[in-house]
Amino acid sequence: MSATVQTLEAIERPPVSMGSRLEGELLEVSMGPQHPSTHGVFRMNVALEGEVVRKLKPVFGYLHRNHEKLGENMSYLGSMPYTDRLDYFCSMTNNWAYALSVEKLAGIKVPERAEYLRVILAELTRLQNHASLLGFLLNDMGAWGTPLMYAFREREKILDLFESLSGSRMMCDYMRFGGCRCDTPPGWMERAKQIVDRFPHFIDDLEQLVVGNEVVIGRTQNVGILSPDLAINAGIAGPMLRASGVNYDIRKVDGYGFYPRFKFRIPLGEHGDTYDRLMMRVLEMRESLSILKQAFEQIQPGPIMNPKVKIRAFRPPVGEAYGRIEGPKGELGFYLISDGGQNPYRYRVRPPSFVNLTVLEDLCLGHTVADVMVILGSVDIVMGEVDR
Amino acid sequence: MTEPIDERLRSELQQHGVWVTSMQELYNWGRKNSIWPLQFGLACCAIEMIATAASRYDIARFGGEIFRPSPRQADLMIVAGTVTKKMAPQIVRLYNQMADPKYVIAMGACAISGGPFKQGYNVLKGIDRYIPVDVYIPGCPPRPEALLHAFMELQRKIDSQKLSGADKAEHLKPEQPSEFPVPLFGEHDLESSANPGVFHPPEIERA
C-alpha cells in the first residue's frame, strides 16, 4: 500500500477517550467514473466508517457533452438527433418531449394518427426502459448477468420494432415538429401487437422470480427510504416520486398528447424504499401494456405530418415555451427561448435523472456500501441525460 | 521462429497424425481467443457494447464475454462513448494501469474524433491523442455486428504479432513505453492538448 512505513510515534492517533463509543476513522473512497455499477461515468466521493456510509458527494461532468451549447448553434431541427443521445435508452420519448416543446413554442397542431403513434412509441420505450432498469438493478444486487440477459432479450424485440420504423435501433430521430417522419411499414402494427401480447410472459416470470424472492426483499426493503415531502421539495419526478406515495403523473396532470383518451391507472407505493421503486417499474410496465392495447384498437390510418410546417427554414415566432412529458425516468422538459431566428436563443433540457440525484445522499446515509449501489440502481440514472 | 511453417508440410504431417505448431502460434492462439475487455462504458456506445455482450449478438462466441472491472485483469480497453476533457485523464490513467499486452478499440465516432459533439468545449477530439488505438469502429453508435467485426479485426492483429525478431510485438520490446503521461487540468483546456509521442495525424496537403 503506501510505500513509507510510519513508525509508531509518527502516527498521531486521535486521543481515544475510553468513555465514548469507539469511533473508527472515516475512509475516503471514490466510487469513481469507472465503476461496474454506476451505469456510466458517475462518481461518488464516499466517506465510510467501516462499511457504513457517513458522507456521499456525487460528482458529475464526466459526460458533459455541451448539448445545450450545441443546441444554440444549430437549427431547431438540427438538434433533434441530439435529443436521442440525451437519454440513450429512450430516444423516442426524448424526441417527443422536444417536439412537444417546439410545437408549444410555435403553436403547431399534430394530426391524429401521429399522436397515436407517439403514444404507442412512448409506451414501447417505457417498456424496454423499465425492463433494462430491472435487469441492471438485479445485476447490481448480485444476480450477475442472468436477469440482464432476459431484460435485453425483450429490449431487442422492441428495438427491432424501432429499427424497422425509424431506421436505427437506438437513435431513432423519428419525430418532427407537427408529426412523425414516416408512416409504419406494412405488417409493423401486427408485429407490435404480437410483441405486446407476449410481453406479459416476461413480466410474469420476473414477478415470480423477483417479487417474492427473499434475497431481493432482504436487500431492498427499508433501504433508501424517501419521504413524500422531501421528494416533492427536491423536485423528484417519475416512478421514484410515486414510490413515495405522491400521486403525480404528468400523463394525467397535463394530459398531453392523446393520453386522456386512454384508461390507465397510476401505481403508488407506500414506504418509498427501494423495493417500492422496483415494484413501481413492474406495475408501470403492466399499465403501459394496457395503454398499448387500447391504442392499437383506436389507431386509424391517416396523415402523419402537419403539411403547413416548413421543414427547411423553420422559424418559430419570438417567445418562449416550456414543454414537458412523463419520461420513463421522470419529468423530461425542454425550455426554449426563440428570438425569431433559425437557432433557438436558449435551449434548455430539464433532465429527470439529474434532479432525482439531489436526494441520493439523503437516501444513502447510514446504509452499507453495497446498499449504495442498489439505491443508485433504483434511482435509474443515465449519464447522457445527467451531464447533458 | 522467424519464417512461418509452410502449410504443405504441415498438412502432410497432419495426415500422419502429427501436429506441428510453433511457440508464436500457440502464444497468439491462446491470447486472441480469450481477450478480457475492461468493464468501462462512457455513453450510448456502451449500451451497444452491452447489447453485444447480451445473448443475441453474443460476444462469448469470440471469447470476450468476461468483462473485468479492474484494469489489472483486463487486456482490452473498449473506449465506448464520448471522451470528454474531464474524463480523459482518468482514461489515460486506466490505460497505464492495465497489464502489458493491452489493446484499445475506439468504438464510435465520438471516441475516434469527437463525433457529433466535436464542437463542444468539453469534448476531446478523439482518444488517439493520448493513447495508441488498435482498432477504430465508425458509427454512432456502431451496430453490435460492427463491434464483433472490430473484435475479429483485433484477433487478426494479435495473430500477426511476432514473438521475436526486429518487428516483434510492441509489448515485447523493452524500449517501447507501456504508459503515457496523464494530461493535467488547465484553466481553459487540458494542459497538453495531445501527446506527440502517440498522436500522429495524417499530413494532408491543403488545397
Added chain:
Amino acid sequence: MESLEQIKARAERAVSGAQIAIVPNPGPAQQSSLLIDNEHAFAVARFLRDDPTLRLDFCSNVTGVDWLDRVVKKTVKMKRLVDGEEKEVDETTEEKIPGYLEAVYHLYSMTHKHGPVIIRIRTRDRGDGARLPSLTTIWRSAEFQEREIFDLYGVRFDGHPDLRRILMWDEFVDYPMRKDYREPDDYEWEPTPHDEVLEKAKRHYTQRPELDGAEKITAGGDALNR
C-alpha cells in the same frame, strides 16, 4: 389557477415592498412570467410555496439565460410636419438595453396539480457583480440546477449551501455557456472540415509560400503564349 395578475397582486400584498413586473410572452405558448427584484425574491418565493391556494411546492426547472447588451428598434407612428402638411411617418427609436444574466424558475403545484408559474430574477450586470439570491433553501430541487448556472454562467447564488462547479472541472475558470465565450482552439488536425469547423481549422493551415519571382514569370508565362 388564478391569473398571473391576481398572483402578482396577492404577492405584492403579502410581501411589502416587492416590485413584481409581468414579463409578457409574445409566443403562442402564452406562458408569461413574473420578474421579481432580487431583494424580495426569497420572500416572494416562500409566499408562492406556502400560500394555501397556490401551494407551488414543485420547482421543476431552473434555467440560466444570458442576455447580451441589445439595441431594440421600436418603430412608432409619429405625426410629423413634412413640407407643410401633417403626415403619418414611422419613427424608429433605438433603445439600448444593458445585458444581464437571468435565472428562470418554473414552479408547479403537486398538491393542487396546476400549471407553471414562471418567475425570473435578473442580475444587475454581466460582470463579476452577477449575484442572485439562492432559492435552494425553499425548493431543494434548485440545488444542483443553481450550481449548474453558477458553473456555466458565473452567477453567484448567495445562501446556496454548497456552491461549486458541477459539470466542468474545478480548475476551469471561464463560464462556457455565455454568449461571448470563445472555446479552446484544438482544430489543428481536421481531416475533412466543413462549414463552421472549416473556419476554425483554417486558422491552423500553414500559409502557402508566396509566389517568388520565378513562379510569377511561369504563372504569367501561360498568359503570354495563350
Added chain:
Amino acid sequence: MTPNPYLFIVIFVGVALVFPLIPLALAWLWRRFFQPPKPGPDKTSIYECGVESVGDAHIQFHSQYYLYAIIFLVFDVEAIFLVPFAVAFTGLPIGAFIAILVFLLLLVEGLVWAWGKGCLDWEH
C-alpha cells in the same frame, strides 16, 4: 516389498510443491527471455476507479470488526479439531464422543456469552 505406508504422503507433498512452482518458473522464464517487465509510477499506482487515490487505507476501524474476527477465529480453530475426530468417528468408543461434546459445549457457551454481551448485534 510392500511400499512404505508413508510413501503416498511423500509423493503427495512432492506433487503439491512442484505443481504451483511450474507456472511460476514458466512466468519467470518468460519474463527473463521474452517480455521485459515495464513497471512505472502510474502502473504501480493504486487503482481507485480511474481516479488518483487520496488518503491512506491504514486507518482505525471500528472495534466491532475486531470482535467479529475473534469470534470467527475461535470457531475456525474448533473446526480444525473436529476434522480428525470426524475422520475416525466410526472407530471411537462412547467416551471419545462425550469428550468432544464437552469440548463443543465449552465453545458454544463462549458464543452464548458473546451474544448476550451484544458483540454480535450490528448497529449502524
